Amino acid sequence: xxxxxxxxxxxxxLGYGDRTVIEGLDLVVPAGRVTAxxxxxxxxxxxxxxxxxxxxxxxxxxxxxxxxDVHRMPAKQLARTLGLLPQSPIAPEGITVSxxxxxxxxxxxxILSRWSAAxxxxxxxxxxxxxTAALADRSVDELSGGQRQRVWIAMALAQQxxxxxxxxxxxxxxxxxxxxxxxxxxxxxxxxxxxxxxVLHDLNLAARYSDHLIALASGRIHASGHPADVLTVxxxxxxxxxxSRVIVDPTSGKPLMLPIGRHHMHDxxxx
Amino acid sequence: xxxxxLADKPRxxxxxxxxxxxxxxxxxxxxxxxxxxxxVLIVLVFALSLMVGRTFYPPADVIGVILGRDVSxxxxxxxxxxxxxxxxxxxxxxxxxxxxxxxQTMLRNPLASPDIIGISSGASAAAAFAIVTLxxxxxxxxxFAIVSGLVVALLVxxxxxxxxxxxxxxxxxxxxxxxxxxxxxxxxxSQAAEWDLQExxxxxxxxxxxxxxxxxxxxxxxxxxxxxxxxxxSRNLTLTQLGDDTAAALGVRVERTRLVVIVxxxxxxxxxxxxxxxxxxxxxxxxxxxxxxxxxGASLLVPSALVGALLVLVADFTxxxxxxxxxxxxxxxxxxGAPYLIYLIVRSNRSGGSL
Numbered sequence: 001x002x003x004x005x006x007x008x009x010x011x012x013x014l015g016y017g018d019r020t021v022i023e024g025l026d027l028v029v030p031a032g033r034v035t036a037x038x039x040x041x042x043x044x045x046x047x048x049x050x051x052x053x054x055x056x057x058x059x060x061x062x063x064x065x066x067x068x069d070v071h072r073m074p075a076k077q078l079a080r081t082l083g084l085l086p087q088s089p090i091a092p093e094g095i096t097v098s099x100x101x102x103x104x105x106x107x108x109x110x111i112l113s114r115w116s117a118a119x120x121x122x123x124x125x126x127x128x129x130x131x132t133a134a135l136a137d138r139s140v141d142e143l144s145g146g147q148r149q150r151v152w153i154a155m156a157l158a159q160q161x162x163x164x165x166x167x168x169x170x171x172x173x174x175x176x177x178x179x180x181x182x183x184x185x186x187x188x189x190x191x192x193x194x195x196x197x198x199v200l201h202d203l204n205l206a207a208r209y210s211d212h213l214i215a216l217a218s219g220r221i222h223a224s225g226h227p228a229d230v231l232t233v234x235x236x237x238x239x240x241x242x243x244s245r246v247i248v249d250p251t252s253g254k255p256l257m258l259p260i261g262r263h264h265m266h267d268x269x270x271x
Numbered sequence: 272x273x274x275x276x277l278a279d280k281p282r283x284x285x286x287x288x289x290x291x292x293x294x295x296x297x298x299x300x301x302x303x304x305x306x307x308x309x310x311v312l313i314v315l316v317f318a319l320s321l322m323v324g325r326t327f328y329p330p331a332d333v334i335g336v337i338l339g340r341d342v343s344x345x346x347x348x349x350x351x352x353x354x355x356x357x358x359x360x361x362x363x364x365x366x367x368x369x370x371x372x373x374x375q376t377m378l379r380n381p382l383a384s385p386d387i388i389g390i391s392s393g394a395s396a397a398a399a400f401a402i403v404t405l406x407x408x409x410x411x412x413x414x415f416a417i418v419s420g421l422v423v424a425l426l427v428x429x430x431x432x433x434x435x436x437x438x439x440x441x442x443x444x445x446x447x448x449x450x451x452x453x454x455x456x457x458x459x460x461s462q463a464a465e466w467d468l469q470e471x472x473x474x475x476x477x478x479x480x481x482x483x484x485x486x487x488x489x490x491x492x493x494x495x496x497x498x499x500x501x502x503x504x505s506r507n508l509t510l511t512q513l514g515d516d517t518a519a520a521l522g523v524r525v526e527r528t529r530l531v532v533i534v535x536x537x538x539x540x541x542x543x544x545x546x547x548x549x550x551x552x553x554x555x556x557x558x559x560x561x562x563x564x565x566x567x568g569a570s571l572l573v574p575s576a577l578v579g580a581l582l583v584l585v586a587d588f589t590x591x592x593x594x595x596x597x598x599x600x601x602x603x604x605x606x607x608g609a610p611y612l613i614y615l616i617v618r619s620n621r622s623g624g625s626l
Contacts, residue, residue: 055519079522086516090379092509094567098291099298106510107522111503115295117288124288133287137294139567159521 004031005066005081005162005195007052012061014044014051021047022219024061029163029212034189034196036206036227039216040240045199046087048216049167052197053084065163079107083161087168089152091140097151098136101126104158126157130184146177153184164188166198170205178202182209207231208254215239231255302569305561309577313361316584320357321349323592356482359547360583360600362490363479364557366543368579369501371554372561372571373536376508377529380438381615384555385420385540388445391549392452393423394541398548399456399474403463409545413489417541423448424537469599476601477550479587486546493542498576501535504528505570550586551601552608553579559611582607 007029014022021044029035039045050056052063054070063070070078083104091100104126105119127133130150135143140151149169156164169185170178182205188194200206207213207227214224217239223230232255236244242259249256321333332345336354371384385391397419401412427448431441453475460471472478507528510518515525540554560582561574586603 050516053520055516075519075524076522079520084516084520086514086520088514089517090512090514092379092512092567096294096568098294099568102291102295103510103513103521106506109506117292120288120292120295123291127291128287133290136287136290 004193006031006064007082007163007195007197008064009048009052010062010064012048012051012063013059014047014056015059016047020059020219022051025219025221027214027221027224029195029197031195032189032193033211034186034209035198035212035214036210037197037199037214037216038201038203038206038239039222043216043239044219045216046167049084049165049197049199050086053082053165054078055084076107079159079161081161082163082165083156083159084165085152085156085167085169087171091148093141095140096136097132097138097140097143097154098123098127100140100151101132101154101158104155104160107159122160123158126154129157129188130154145172146174146180149173149177149181150184153181157188161194163195163197166196168199168201171201178205185209203231203236203257204249207256208249208252228255231257298566298569302565302574305565305574306577309574309581313577313581313584316581316588317357317361320360320584320588321353323588324348324353351483355484355487356479356587357584359482359487359490360479360587361580362487362494363543363547363550364553364580364583365494365498365576366490366539366579367550367553367583368557368561368576369498369572370536370540370543371556371579372558372575373501373508373532374554375558376512376571377532378438378441379512380442381555381559382442382612383438383445384558385536386549386552386554387449387612388427388442389423389447389449389452390420390427390445390537390540391544391554392449392456394420394544395474395549396452396456396459398545399459403459403470403474409485409489413493413542413545416545417538420537420541420544421534423452424533472599472601473548475548476599476605477544477548477553478599478601479547479583480597480599482547490542490546493538497535497538501532501539502572504532504535505572508532508572509568509570548601550583551605552612553582553604556604556608556611557582 009025009027012022012025013020025048037045037048047056051058057071065073065078065082070082101123102119105122108119109115124133127136130153132147132150132154135147135151140148143151153169166185169181173181185196185198186209189196210227212225213227213230215222215230215235222239223235231246233244233246236242236246236257244260245258246255247258318330318333322328322330326344326348328345328349332342333349335342336345336349371386374383374385375381394416397415398412401407401415407415427441427445431444433440456474460474469478469480473480507523510521510523511525511528519525557575557579558571561571561578565571565574582604583600586607587600590598590600590603
């Protein structure tokens, strides 16, 4: 099982150029749980995730992993504890699945140390966990969108980090592949205790698959906590400017948001 | 976390590990075979170009000259003419191969080679100016060339920067800059007191005619210093192919890698250009040829360097002896490279291809 690491954000301000995206944000990521971040487009979700994994230096404030500022940690040391799967990683032309997944081993390899049997096992483990072992010798170019996303997740798994951040891991996937990917991440969390933080577009999937839900609006945390407390009619209205109804999802018991829109009011007025 | 098993499938997991290991060993074996075959071919062509010429010298004579013995006739022809020429061919080929594939890998585009995006042209224009107009010596010429190469690299980068650098914009701007710099070279050559066709060919297409040891030394020194630095970055370089964010998340310091790699690659290109001119398309061709024979995934630095050396050796040999007239090496590599350039442009119109 994994060690519980603490990941906390203190008074974080982020921006690009003269635009401030996140301002004075505080956040504690629950260890060993699945956290989902939702919010309207351009509310700073991806920016926040990038800064948590040291890709974007803060204007002010800190991202603290076990009490240490991630922006001052050695890059490889951080990469052994904290992994990130960006929104659109690039697969080099012709690269095979097992070769790509093997790249995840980089932070565990020294400048001179060669590839070891432990690396092979870690890659195999990641391929098996994502059910991509049968694709190992295939070229990534030939895969379907769902397979490709599983391969990228396998690469992040091969990195063997106790914390894994994912930026919209289900974009461009059809619904069955979205469920497949999120089930896989849940397996990972339950069997290994990996702390997962993911940015998701779909509110209902976010509520269903997270233990902790964060709603971000204009660079601040609007609401956070158990999905049932966060995914409410008022949050949806305030964060997305959308009228909705929220019912209990009969399959999962989690909240389920039904957007109302202007044309489909059948028997209920907005609540 | 160690390598515990997620699913309860220890048997299948071992077999997967075996398959992973097998694939990796196969890839490594293929790469090793390619490197060995290329090295052997280089030695063969190198030996051939020492023996063959207007007069044929048997291996014994050539070895005698290399060992410093006095062999009548051969000591001058082989020792003073053929040996420095062949050594320079190998060295500049290695430099162009390394520099070219570095840029192509970093910018994820085979068109983004230093001889297409103006860096070689910059180094060449500066070298021509330093030699023809200022009459400087080899060391100063190299410094002129490297400074100019770096300035051009910076200029192309700055001009194509628009909230991030898009590959296509960088390449188009580079091609424009290259055209300007080439006309500058033409101008410098046209102002030369005595119009020397050999010298002109060197700065326009690259030539090994009249190679001597004073040209060899700076290139050798540059390779000895810069190639290990570049090869030390090879894993970081291949990881940046996954995109900056992915590479950074894997613990690569992307900006630092990029800086080190650009400076060393420009250095190699500039030193080679200062010695032999911008030998057409060697930097551009070596990487894609190496990628084709090594297969995907592996670091291409060493294979590409060897392909570069082999290309220059073979092209120079062909240029000297295959036709009635002697052609400079750059004319031959130019004939090889141009069709490939056209092929790439046609193909990249259909799909945004990479190396």
